[in-house]
Amino acid sequence: xxxxxxxxxxxxxxxxxxxxxxxxxxxxxxxxxxxxxxxxxxxxxxxxxxxxxxxxxxxxxxxxxxxxxxxxxxxxxxxxxxxxxxxxxxxxxxxxxxxxxxxxxxxxxxxxxxxxxxxxxxxxxxxxxxxxxxxxxxxxxxxxxxxxxxxxxxxxxxxxxxxxxxxxxxxxxxxxxxxxxxxxxxxxxxxxxxxxxxxxxxxxxxxxxxxxxxxxxxxxxxxxxxxxxxxxxxxxxxxxxxxxxxxxxxxxxxxxxxxxxxxxxxxxxxxxxxxxxxxxxxxxxxxxxxxxxxxxxxxxxxxxxxxxxxxxxxxxxxxxxxxxxxxxxxxxxxxxxxxxxxxxxxxxxxxxxxxxxxxxxxxxxxxxxxxxxxxxxxxxxxxxxxxxxxxxxxxxxxxxxxxxxxxxxxxxxxxxxxxxxxxxxxxxxxxxxx
Amino acid sequence: xxxxxxxxxxxxxxxxxxxxxxxxxxxxxxxxxxxxxxxxxxxxxxxxxxxxxxxxxxxxxxxxxxxxxxxxxxxxxxxxxxxxxxxxxxxxxxxxxxxxxxxxxxxxxxxxxxxxxxxxxxxxxxxxxxxxxxxxxxxxxxxxxxxxxxxxxxxxxxxxxxxxxxxxxxxxxxxxxxxxxxxxxxxxxxxxxxxxxxxxxxxxxxxxxxxxxxxxxxxxxxxxxxxxxxxxxxxxxxxxxxxxxxxxxxxxxxxxxxxxxxxxxxxxxxxxxxxxxxxxxxxxxxxxxxxxxxxxxxxxxxxxxxxxxxxxxxxxxxxxxxxxxxxxxxxxxxxxxxxxxxxxxxxxxxxxxxxxxxxxxxxxxxxxxxxxxxxxxxxxxxxxxxxxxxxxxxxxxxxxxxxxxxxxxxxxxxxxxxxxxxxxxxxxxxxxxx
Numbered sequence: 001x002x003x004x005x006x007x008x009x010x011x012x013x014x015x016x017x018x019x020x021x022x023x024x025x026x027x028x029x030x031x032x033x034x035x036x037x038x039x040x041x042x043x044x045x046x047x048x049x050x051x052x053x054x055x056x057x058x059x060x061x062x063x064x065x066x067x068x069x070x071x072x073x074x075x076x077x078x079x080x081x082x083x084x085x086x087x088x089x090x091x092x093x094x095x096x097x098x099x100x101x102x103x104x105x106x107x108x109x110x111x112x113x114x115x116x117x118x119x120x121x122x123x124x125x126x127x128x129x130x131x132x133x134x135x136x137x138x139x140x141x142x143x144x145x146x147x148x149x150x151x152x153x154x155x156x157x158x159x160x161x162x163x164x165x166x167x168x169x170x171x172x173x174x175x176x177x178x179x180x181x182x183x184x185x186x187x188x189x190x191x192x193x194x195x196x197x198x199x200x201x202x203x204x205x206x207x208x209x210x211x212x213x214x215x216x217x218x219x220x221x222x223x224x225x226x227x228x229x230x231x232x233x234x235x236x237x238x239x240x241x242x243x244x245x246x247x248x249x250x251x252x253x254x255x256x257x258x259x260x261x262x263x264x265x266x267x268x269x270x271x272x273x274x275x276x277x278x279x280x281x282x283x284x285x286x287x288x289x290x291x292x293x294x295x296x297x298x299x300x301x302x303x304x305x306x307x308x309x310x311x312x313x314x315x316x317x318x319x320x321x322x323x324x325x326x327x328x329x330x331x332x333x334x335x336x337x338x339x340x341x342x343x344x345x346x347x348x349x350x351x352x353x354x355x356x357x358x359x360x361x362x363x364x365x366x367x368x369x370x371x372x373x374x375x376x377x378x379x380x381x382x383x384x385x386x387x388x389x390x391x392x393x394x395x396x397x398x399x400x401x402x403x404x405x406x407x408x409x410x411x412x413x414x415x416x417x418x419x420x421x422x423x424x425x426x427x428x429x430x431x432x433x434x
Numbered sequence: 435x436x437x438x439x440x441x442x443x444x445x446x447x448x449x450x451x452x453x454x455x456x457x458x459x460x461x462x463x464x465x466x467x468x469x470x471x472x473x474x475x476x477x478x479x480x481x482x483x484x485x486x487x488x489x490x491x492x493x494x495x496x497x498x499x500x501x502x503x504x505x506x507x508x509x510x511x512x513x514x515x516x517x518x519x520x521x522x523x524x525x526x527x528x529x530x531x532x533x534x535x536x537x538x539x540x541x542x543x544x545x546x547x548x549x550x551x552x553x554x555x556x557x558x559x560x561x562x563x564x565x566x567x568x569x570x571x572x573x574x575x576x577x578x579x580x581x582x583x584x585x586x587x588x589x590x591x592x593x594x595x596x597x598x599x600x601x602x603x604x605x606x607x608x609x610x611x612x613x614x615x616x617x618x619x620x621x622x623x624x625x626x627x628x629x630x631x632x633x634x635x636x637x638x639x640x641x642x643x644x645x646x647x648x649x650x651x652x653x654x655x656x657x658x659x660x661x662x663x664x665x666x667x668x669x670x671x672x673x674x675x676x677x678x679x680x681x682x683x684x685x686x687x688x689x690x691x692x693x694x695x696x697x698x699x700x701x702x703x704x705x706x707x708x709x710x711x712x713x714x715x716x717x718x719x720x721x722x723x724x725x726x727x728x729x730x731x732x733x734x735x736x737x738x739x740x741x742x743x744x745x746x747x748x749x750x751x752x753x754x755x756x757x758x759x760x761x762x763x764x765x766x767x768x769x770x771x772x773x774x775x776x777x778x779x780x781x782x783x784x785x786x787x788x789x790x791x792x793x794x795x796x797x798x799x800x801x802x803x804x805x806x807x808x809x810x811x812x813x814x815x816x817x818x819x820x821x822x823x824x825x826x827x828x829x830x831x832x833x834x835x836x837x838x839x840x841x842x843x844x845x846x847x848x849x850x851x852x853x854x855x856x857x858x859x860x861x862x863x864x865x866x867x868x
Contacts, residue, residue, distance in 0.1 A: 148472060193498070
């Protein structure tokens, strides 16, 4: 690689950013991947970290490890805070606090999405999100502590509040968490709280403002999902709009009903990363109401053919905000960059190849819609497991995850039941109760 | 179990407390294990969590999981804050913040030890301890961030400060960390910081006030350990008394020499858990200068045959503060309790059966002194691995740890390279640098 190589800066090492970096492996470019975390996150299995099944490392390979064999790529740990499109520079705050400007010839912004509280950011400290690894670890502590606190409570009403887990948002994350928490309560914890807790009293309440679970799926699969969750003991309450969240639970319409619950999980909304706004400011691009940038058909930012945006932070042809299109966009953008440098014909506009959607519902059940083929039950779960193991990065993690699954299926036990800081969590909870 | 069963309260689920609980499995008693953490910690492998090799769950099984089959034992998550020996009650703050009094007929206090800064508690925020799981996870973030910050630094002196890891205290923990950090820098990270960092410039400096590493071992094994560490590139500086610690490094005598280092690990001293002082106050027992309670030959607290203290928080016949005596004391105390209830002859005074001491030095080398038989090198490492796998709780964890070791040996890669909160860490570091 010469000093004059074309510099591609990729912001974000999620599905889109990593796919772009890897697809540029053979291109005559110098790739710099900037991320504020040192790891890629395989978000589809994050709920299994939150439910004490998988260790964080199994779903979060170090970015350097993923790119270790790619000689034209380097990695920088730092938070991108702005773009200077005139100087063609990205402003980065490094992890030691120092500022740095990184020059680019081509920029790929793949900063993803974050949770949205629809203007009620004050709910966040009680209604916990599950987007990052730190979120999942925090949630794990809260769920495990809730059962401990329920077991120790002397007042039955207080015990009930600890035994109630409210999950707001019945999309894939909410559904997957509801099923897994139910399985954890009923199978893993039953023997271990023997005599202290009646696991049949655990209430998992899944709320959504719309009148269906898993909106992107077909009516048949949605109905199957709802029924399966209810068989697991999950209370599915649809058409309920949450209007308040505090340390005692959630309030929802219609009727200002209150659900007393000490543990509230928020999986109701996403919006584009704040970097989308920075990018819009720097380029004059327009955004939709979720803050996602409207890009050209080739994922370029309007007026800036040297800047691409991909993944959950863009709005393009109603493509859903999941992993598959982000990966395809990353590869597509790498092709466009390669064609430009080689002066070969550019590929046509980006087209998303929808290979299907799937979501796990319970330990033995998943729903999948693969090009019109609808799978449910054990066959669906098998398809789900195969697809997720395939997309997981690295053979070590595939093997490790398979072993954890096998251990869970045969023994019902979960190896990562760590409450890191019970005292700290208690402090947060109490602050919000007083 | 009847309501009138003899109530044994065990404070602490470390090696001693768990051994006592398990040894009471067949006794006509009702056991309550109280711990402020929900997990037992297998401290001998904690340094492998700090160096990104093992996931936390592999060395920290949930206490409920360990005792799941024991019908006369229950577990309470809460922090013991005091003892009322007249009412025979233990004061507990539960994890939800509520207070609770737990009555006992027999009390076993096994609260362990904590790190000691010899009166300089202000050093703690820079010179980080490695006693708890949270400590190890924090240390892992700091070590991984140090290499990231070194790679990003533009000033060579700043790069050097990030590349220098000072370890204060050359006992087993310091030696094991030094060897493992050296291995991580030289093998795992070399390829992945290609072109950004010269791993041969990483400096690991092991300091101790006494003039030897691993004081409890024989001179021959100590000399072998020092030479092996030096071959790994660790700088061993003995007879150096640390007199100052700040964000720029450590200062030591003689000569007020300064070692510039951004990462400082403290493994220099331990003292008894603060609960030892509470117990001494409540019973009038005497303590030694490390805060350890002087107990009777049967581990009872003087004047209180119904209260036993075991493990690292007691002083008895110069027995070292490691896992084996704590386990033996736990089993012994269970026997004493059983004999009392059965009105059979009590066992004689506690006698520690020293089955040997071992410490790992490098990925391929450990020293072991097994009843006079001195092992080093690969044979020592094999013995070390076998003993540690044997003492690890549970077959799942044994298998998981073996697989991680095999993966490291064959690929040099570490799966748990997670920096959870780079921003947070940076804040702490910067506070102490300004």
